[in-house]
Amino acid sequence: MAGFVRLLVSGAERMVSRFFKTEQEEAVEAPSFFLEAPRTEKLLEQGALGGLRYGLGSMQGWRAHMEDAHTAQLQLPGALAGWAFFAVYDGHAGSTVAHFCAQHLLGHVLEAAALSGPAEEEDPQAVKEALRQAFLALDTRMQALSQAEAWERAGSTAVAVLLSPRHFYFANLGDSRALLCRSATVAFSTQDHKPSKPRERERIEDAGGTVTLQRVNGSLAVSRALGDFDYKAVAWRGQTEQLVSPEPEVEQLARCPANDEFLVLACDGVWDTFDNSGLCAFVHSRLSLSGDPQDVCERLLDACLYKGSRDNMTCIVVCFPAAPGVSQEALQKERELDAYLEERVAEIYDELLQQEEGPSLIGVFQSLATDVNPSLPPGGGLASKRAVIMEAYGRVKQSRGEQQPSVREAAAAPSAGV
Incomplete structure (x- = not known):
């Protein structure tokens, strides 16, 4: 909301x-x-x-x-x-x-x-x-x-x-x-x-x-x-x-x-x-x-x-010298977040298949936006993981034998309530 x-x-x-x-x-x-x-x-x-x-x-x-x-x-x-x-x-x-x-x-x-x-x-x-x-x-x-x-x-x-x-x-x-x-x-x-x-x-x-x-x-x-x-x-x-x-x-x-x-x-x-x-x-x-x-x-x-x-x-x-450096713990958490988002995209896609309007990239983003996920990048939120979500969505469509997202569909995704 x-x-x-x-x-x-x-x-x-x-x-x-x-x-x-x-x-x-x-x-x-x-x-x-x-x-x-x-x-x-x-x-x-x-x-x-x-x-x-x-x-x-x-x-x-x-x-x-x-x-x-x-x-x-x-x-x-x-x-x-x-x-x-x-x-x-x-x-x-x-x-x-x-x-x-x-x-x-x-x-x-x-x-x-x-x-x-x-x-x-x-x-x-x-x-x-x-x-x-x-x-x-x-x-x-x-x-x-x-x-x-x-x-x-x-x-x-x-x-x-x-x-x-x-x-x-x-x-x-x-x-x-x-x-x-x-x-x-x-x-x-x-x-x-x-x-x-x-x-x-x-x-x-x-x-x-x-x-x-x-x-x-x-x-x-x-x-x-x-x-x-x-x-x-x-x-x-x-x-x-x-x-x-x-x-x-x-x-x-x-x-x-x-x-x-x-x-x-x-x-x-x-x-x-x-x-x-x-x-x-x-x-x-x-x-x-x-x-x-x-x-x-x-x-x-x-x-x-x-x-x-x-x-x-x-x-x-x-x-400056005191700036954060690469953290293995942070990298591991980011990998876990990416894996979770890929799994959720597949779940949401299948859920949307059961609905009359069918799956869409906007629908996936809107559903993800309702999830409470404290692991998302602070300040950036879901929008800062758009590339991961887009790639996961494309792989799901490909695995289902469907066409990749259209240019129009991809362009609309950023404004999908995230």
Whole structure:
């Protein structure tokens, strides 16, 4: 029942999103906002340096265009050789701003005087201010370029983590999000910037705007972003007092090497289907199967797609020495779960044969969704085992001398109440 409710809510959100598209989206993505079938090819990256490992995954999904971008740099230049920088940018109404940010934000950060001295002289307050100023300087630069070069009327959210030997520096703008997992729990997460939040609403209304349908002027779903210069044209207001602000919230957290396990940075296409604790648990459990952050990103994107995400999806998982490694116990439990699901699929198939409508892949998923199974991946649930279920269903049909699932039948399965 819970899965069915989620399906109804997801459908309602899609209808609202289509009806209240921004003018930019109408101009750029008309006539089709979504594809007829998702694009599931993935961009995958990985890297390692010292005790730091990262994996990255990005997938277009159901959206008509891919508008995400990212930055992953394990080692910064010069005196900052022990520092790293990771960021995810989620463009809307076009990809120009997101890609420009991916190419240039880090450069603006590195220009700060606070980052030019010896590492042992690190001043957390100065570093935080340097990050804030980098976002503002980049936005000013892009505004001039957008006018001179007639850019599309696009914008982008951003979430970035600057990692020093002693501190995490989180900077976020919009509804992309980062979290830190420490000792298997969420130790910190950034907060989304939504127009309905009191502080955001106050700024919007002070600038002469409104918050309607939880959107800026009934159109834009985030209250802070880079770009979106149509919302930054109130002449009597400063840069950070506009309808949409380019000012990030910057937080600093001391590192705890014995307990820090991993960071996750992701756009809202991921957070649409996972909450903080669910995502932390999912990544933790999947690391215990492979120990590979790139593999975890790939699994996470598939789980998001099959849990109902209709957006572009990008995630970065950064692992520290305390991150979970491969566990033989976890591998054995996963094998047992897969064997159980294969057996249940065969049982359900035979049960459905006795019913008038007959067996179907959707019917199998719906029946599995009613089972109470604590062994399913935490946070991911049944959707994260879709590949196993699909393969089992195909083998059952083959053993019964029937045709394999059709493309239409397979495409419908993710939304079958899971």
